[in-house]
Amino acid sequence: MKKQFLSTLQQELSRLDTVGISKRRERVIEKFTDDPSPQAVIQKKARRIFNSNDYLGLRFHPALKKAEHEASEKYGVGPGAVRFISGSLEIYHELEHEIAKFHNREDAMVISSAFAANVAVIPCFIKGQSKDSLVSENALVVSDELNHRSIIEGVRAASIDSFHKAIFKHMDAEDLRRVLKENEGKFTRVVVVTDGIFSMLGEYQDIKKLRAVCDAFEQKYEEGIVLIVDDAHGVGCFGKTGRGVEEVCGARADILVGTLGKAFGVDGGYIVGDTIAIDYLREAAATYIYSNPISPGAAGAGVAAFELMQRAEGKKLLAQSQHNIAFFKSLMKKEKFQFSADSHHPIQPLFVGDSIIAKSLAQALFDEGFLVTNINYPVVPKGRDEIRIQISAIHTEEDIRIFVETLKKLRKTIKF
Numbered sequence: 001m002k003k004q005f006l007s008t009l010q011q012e013l014s015r016l017d018t019v020g021i022s023k024r025r026e027r028v029i030e031k032f033t034d035d036p037s038p039q040a041v042i043q044k045k046a047r048r049i050f051n052s053n054d055y056l057g058l059r060f061h062p063a064l065k066k067a068e069h070e071a072s073e074k075y076g077v078g079p080g081a082v083r084f085i086s087g088s089l090e091i092y093h094e095l096e097h098e099i100a101k102f103h104n105r106e107d108a109m110v111i112s113s114a115f116a117a118n119v120a121v122i123p124c125f126i127k128g129q130s131k132d133s134l135v136s137e138n139a140l141v142v143s144d145e146l147n148h149r150s151i152i153e154g155v156r157a158a159s160i161d162s163f164h165k166a167i168f169k170h171m172d173a174e175d176l177r178r179v180l181k182e183n184e185g186k187f188t189r190v191v192v193v194t195d196g197i198f199s200m201l202g203e204y205q206d207i208k209k210l211r212a213v214c215d216a217f218e219q220k221y222e223e224g225i226v227l228i229v230d231d232a233h234g235v236g237c238f239g240k241t242g243r244g245v246e247e248v249c250g251a252r253a254d255i256l257v258g259t260l261g262k263a264f265g266v267d268g269g270y271i272v273g274d275t276i277a278i279d280y281l282r283e284a285a286a287t288y289i290y291s292n293p294i295s296p297g298a299a300g301a302g303v304a305a306f307e308l309m310q311r312a313e314g315k316k317l318l319a320q321s322q323h324n325i326a327f328f329k330s331l332m333k334k335e336k337f338q339f340s341a342d343s344h345h346p347i348q349p350l351f352v353g354d355s356i357i358a359k360s361l362a363q364a365l366f367d368e369g370f371l372v373t374n375i376n377y378p379v380v381p382k383g384r385d386e387i388r389i390q391i392s393a394i395h396t397e398e399d400i401r402i403f404v405e406t407l408k409k410l411r412k413t414i415k416f
């Protein structure tokens with residue numbers, strides 16, 4: 001690389017450092033401690049984990065580790081090639097069967113990550129993926145204004161102009177109605193896409209309301225409306241049986257995107273829907289066709305995770321998760337902290353406001369032996385910085401009590 005360009009890159013890195021938003025100096029976890037609740041050892045000190053998406057603690061579960069090991073023994077540690085080239089391992093089909101059954105859908109498709117799912121799946125419904133495709137380009141995509149980056153990238157990957165794109169106000173079904181009304185007669189089909197759980201605040205899209213609006217306009221567009229919901233943070237941990245926002249809202253998406261990499265404790269993404277839609281995605285989704293699937297070990301662990309979630313142990317973990325969230329909220333309320341009273345999801349934001357204060361609070365918590373994430377602008381609006389706290393089913397009451405006690409102590413020196 002020419003020195004001049006490297007120098008530009010160095011200046012960009014310095015700029016990110018100066019504005020305080022660089023991410024590359026990741027904390028290195030040396031190992032995890034054992035029971036009762038695993039802690040991350042960083043710089044030789046054990047730290048309680050309050051910033052993980054592993055909401056049920058399944059990544060440490062012996063049944064998942066065993067299944068991962070057995071699958072690696074049977075199939076090797078890597079897939080060898082993409083699925084259509086050198087054969088599709090039986091374990092992927094087992095996993096897809098389990099996922100489809102869990103979400104009560106005709107079919108499921110596993111892909112390397114939920115991010116990869118959005119990047120490929122969204123364009124597939126917006127327009128045909130080859131010159132000869134019979135899928136028309138005459139579609140409008142409508143997105144919640146605060147959707148996850150992977151959805152934004154999915155829309156970008158479709159390479160459509162602004163005429164074919166619209167946004168609706170965050171979690172505002174009436175604004176979606178406005179968009180659908182304004183565009184009647186202009187498009188053959190509409191693709192509505194949203195996060196299920198929004199990961200900054202733990203709030204959720206009421207997809208029953210979205211569904212009702214979509215259904216009301218279905219006949220106004222020749223090919224109707226496709227509702228895509230990415231419930232990466234909801235599947236496995238939200239709702240009585242962990243079916244996510246669909247369960248909580250009592251409504252279904254046409255295409256549901258999920259991940260194995262959060263509540264299910266493993267790694268990889270998935271899509272569920274009708275057989276024809278999934279068959280089409282297997283023919284058209286670039287990150288499925290031209291990129292390796294998850295490892296056989298991850299698929300084996302995934303099967304074990306879905307099986308576990310459908311046994312009494314899964315129900316117990318979900319009940320424990322809800323208990324821990326309620327326990328945390330009761331302590332926070334008692335101490336009058338500014339937190340989200342609405343979220344019953346493991347994501348529990350503590351509102352701090354000022355970015356310098358949020359940063360120093362996250363650092364002070366780290367020094368005291370806790371891992372949390374401070375979320376700052378531009379991810380949240382200016383002046384609305386927060387500490388994102390994530391409660392796990394495998395936290396003990398002691399973990400949660402000590403955490404809130406520490407916040408109380410820090411309040412004396414850091415004003416939040």
Ligand SMILES: Cc1ncc(COP(=O)(O)O)c(C=O)c1O
Pocket residue numbers: 113114115116148150195196197199230231232233258259260261268269
């Ligand atoms: C809504 C949403 N979609 C997708 C992802 C990415 O999931 P994965 O790690 O499986 O790519 C995330 C993770 O942060 C997310 O919050």
